[in-house]
Amino acid sequence: MPLPQKAGCWTEWFDGDDPSGMGDQETLHNLREENLGKICPDPQGIEVMTTSGISMVAAGEMIAFADSTTGFICKNEDQPDKECFDYRVRFSYRSATDPVISWTEWFDRDNPSATGDWENTINLKKDYPGVICEIPLYVEAVTIDTMTPAMATGQNILIFNPTDGFVCRNADQQNQQCFDYKIDPKI
Numbered sequence: 062m063p064l065p066q067k068a069g070c071w072t073e074w075f076d077g078d079d080p081s082g083m084g085d086q087e088t089l090h091n092l093r094e095e096n097l098g099k100i101c102p103d104p105q106g107i108e109v110m111t112t113s114g115i116s117m118v119a120a121g122e123m124i125a126f127a128d129s130t131t132g133f134i135c136k137n138e139d140q141p142d143k144e145c146f147d148y149r150v151r152f153s154y155r156s157a158t159d160p161v162i163s164w165t166e167w168f169d170r171d172n173p174s175a176t177g178d179w180e181n182t183i184n185l186k187k188d189y190p191g192v193i194c195e196i197p198l199y200v201e202a203v204t205i206d207t208m209t210p211a212m213a214t215g216q217n218i219l220i221f222n223p224t225d226g227f228v229c230r231n232a233d234q235q236n237q238q239c240f241d242y243k244i245d246p247k248i
């Protein structure tokens with residue numbers, strides 16, 4: 062079975078199941094539900110290793126699925142010893158040089174309750190590892206309730222660019238209160 066080795070950005074490793082019962086099932090469907098927002102809608106590749114760090118090929122087991130549509134399934138019944146290893150998986154995405162990419166996901170990681178609404182790239186990358194993997198080429202920001210573009214709200218926005226993301230500080234506003242914004246970085 063070929064291992065997709067697509068260059069680009071990888072999610073973190075996921076180990077959502079262990080091989081008790083039917084086997085080790087790291088399906089995209091289950092991993093998405095357990096890791097909200099951490100796996101993009103359309104991954105291009107999957108990499109599989111045992112939790113002890115052996116590649117899937119080196120492990121040499123009969124694997125039912127290992128693709129970026131289904132995810133990974135190893136069935137205990139397919140193995141001579143009736144037991145799969147415990148595997149972990151990660152997914153890859155197109156690189157920034159791929160022209161067909163388009164994010165449609167909005168990110169809202171912060172609320173303006175403390176010092177402001179911090180939707181900046183550094184924190185977004187921390188909260189959504191692998192999802193925002195390249196420097197976006199442009200970014201949109203709107204209020205979460207009425208979808209009003211940031212520039213139309215009349216608020217003083219401290220940072221609003223594709224590299225750094227978006228920051229609205231409460232202290233910069235006449236009423237000391239930013240709206241709650243969400244941003245959509247596109248690469």
Ligand SMILES: [Ca+2]
Binds near residue numbers: 085
């Ligand atoms: Ca596992």
Ligand SMILES: [Ca+2]
Binds near residue numbers: 170172178179180242
């Ligand atoms: Ca926000």
